[in-house]
Amino acid sequence: MLSGTCGGNWSMEKENNTSEGRGGMSEVNTIPDLSQILSSEPHWTNTKYSKNMLMDALVKHLLGLMPYGxxxxxxxxxxxxxxxxxxxxxxxxxxxxxxxxxxxxxxxxxxxxxxxxxxxxxxxxxxxxxxxxxxxxxxxxxxxxxxxxxxxxxxxxxxxxxxxPGQYVEIPYENSFLPGHFYRSPVAVDNAPLLIITPGRDTWAEDTRWVYDGAIRRGIHCLVYDGPGQGYALRLNNMTFRPDWENVVSPVIDFALTIPGIDPSRIGLMGLSFGGFLAPRAAAFEKRIKLLIADPGNISWGGSIISRLKPVSKLPRFLRPSFVDSMMKDYAWKHGVSVKEVFRILEEYDNTSVIDKITCETLVMDGTAEIIPGQAKKFFDALKCPKHYMLFDETTTSQSHCQMGGYTTATEYLFDWIDERL
Missing domain, CATH: 1.20.1440.110 (acylaminoacyl peptidase)
Structure with a gap:
């Protein structure tokens, strides 16, 4: 089932339908209890398209984009x-x-x-x-x-x-710009809410379509962007990640408020994957944000990565998994440091000291097949603001990292929650 904490309870319930068959005979059709069927192994997430974890995840992400063409x-x-x-x-x-x-x-x-x-x-x-x-x-x-x-x-x-309804935009940022798109909802009324979307470490702003498409169908405008270290901002503008993400989001909001038809009192910020760490950091300081969605959320993203990557990186080359060296190079590139400095720079990605500064209403999304289990719940428990926890389990088929492979279902639950608040 999909469970909720402090924000309601989501569940899928068994139904028994009784109907009259032909000739007046009573005919009983029993719908199987999905929760019982899907509570045991195997689940779809056990299917692997590669032994390499990142490659497997990216393939599943790309398959999840099929409903959106x-x-x-x-x-x-x-x-x-x-x-x-x-x-x-x-x-x-x-x-x-x-x-x-x-x-x-x-x-x-x-x-x-x-x-x-x-x-x-x-x-x-x-x-x-x-x-x-x-x-x-x-x-x-x-x-x-x-x-x-x-x-x-x-x-x-x-x-x-x-x-x-998408338009390419260049958001002024320091001495350059952040590339992005503004999606104007064709069904929005005057002074409609805005959802700003922060992507993750590996996918790009356009890849969050399951979110922005769901938003504009419901009368919510969307502004998506590649921040430093992401997408086009990294590859074309040579910008690398920075931990003080409030200095990224504030210029984005400044730009958003120049767009006609946006209600400045109804701005939401959603972060996915690594963005689920970056967005809360921004919300701790940027008080124009009414609603925060962290998918999945993490207090110390850098610490989580270090604890998993550092031990295997120290193994002899003949024992070290092949993906480790390329991953270390990738982190070095995206954070603008040498390979030797990766673990030092990752230590800066820790929101422990600022998490109590988050005051806006916050939704933490989580899945039973998340890459780093338990981190989102720890983040949720540490929040002092009005908060809600949405856990996707096997019966939703959206239990994987950031609901990849189950984007359609995730969209429905996410925006049913947002509709009541933004």
């Missing part, structure tokens, strides 16, 4: 067949080839005035260009910039051809 089953599984655990070269080549194929198709369709075909192909091409860079830690490779620009180009063509 951002990927297709055959395309994703075709690429999976060409991957090898821990092989970043095969990863970028396989996803890049699929993206290029779809971009060519889209361009041919556009020349033939087949706008719908062009728009849908451009959308999936954009997804796969981004995917090719999600597991690639070679910052000096020219494909980093080339594929990022290709993804952006395809996504903008999709927006133009499809009419989806």
């Amino acid at each position: 951002m990927s297709d089953l055959g395309e994703v599984l075709e690429v999976v067949g060409h991957l090898k655990p821990g092989d970043e070269g095969r990863w970028i080549n396989a996803w890049g080839a699929m993206a290029q194929r779809l971009q060519y198709r889209a361009e041919e369709a556009e020349r033939a005035d087949k706008q719908i075909t062009a728009s849908t192909s451009f959308l999936r091409a954009s997804t796969y260009w981004r995917a090719s860079l999600m597991n690639f830690s070679q910052p000096n490779d020219s494909r980093i910039g080339d594929y990022a620009r290709a993804s952006s180009k395809c996504y903008e063509r999709y927006l133009e051809l499809s009419g989806y």
Whole structure:
């Protein structure tokens, strides 16, 4: 079941339907008790598309984008067949080839005035260009910039051809800008609420579609952005992560309030994955935020990573898992330090001293198959503000990290909760 704490109780209940059959005979149909069926192993999360944890998670994330037209089953599984655990070269080549194929198709369709075909192909091409860079830690490779620009180009063509209500924006930030998109809800009334979305460490702002699409369908405008260390901001603007995320979110809110039709008293901030750590840090200092959603939430993200990564990084090379070295390089790149400094910089990502400064109403989302079990609940327990806990278990099929693979269900529960508060 999906359980709630301090904010209501969510459950899936058994139903027995009795109906009259043909000829006046009574016919009883019993609906199986889903909670009993799904309470035992195996669960879908046991299916692995790679022995490499990150590669497996990213494939499941991409499959989860299918309901939004951002990927297709055959395309994703075709690429999976060409991957090898821990092989970043095969990863970028396989996803890049699929993206290029779809971009060519889209361009041919556009020349033939087949706008719908062009728009849908451009959308999936954009997804796969981004995917090719999600597991690639070679910052000096020219494909980093080339594929990022290709993804952006395809996504903008999709927006133009499809009419989806998204607009590219550049948010002023220090001496540069944060790239993002503003999605204006077509069903919003005057002075509607705004949800700002902070993505995670590996996926990009556009990949949070399950959130912003759910928002604009319900009359809530959305502003999504790549902050330092994320997406385009890292790969095209050379910005790396910083722990004082309030200095990122405040400029985003300043920009948002220049957009017509937004109610400044109804601003929500959601952070996903690593963003679920960064967003609470911002909310501790930025008091224009009415509602905070941490998915999943973590008090000391840096400490959690250090405790898991440091022991295996010290193993001899012949015993060390192959993904460790590439992960260390990836952390070094995204945080702007050398490999030797990774653990030192991660120590700065700790919200213990500021968590009691969070005063806005907060929702903590969690799953029974989260990557670091128990951390979201510890974060929830430490909060002193009005708070709510939403746990997705196996009966929801959204129990994985940030509900990947179960985005449609997560959208429904998330926005049923937001609707009453924002």
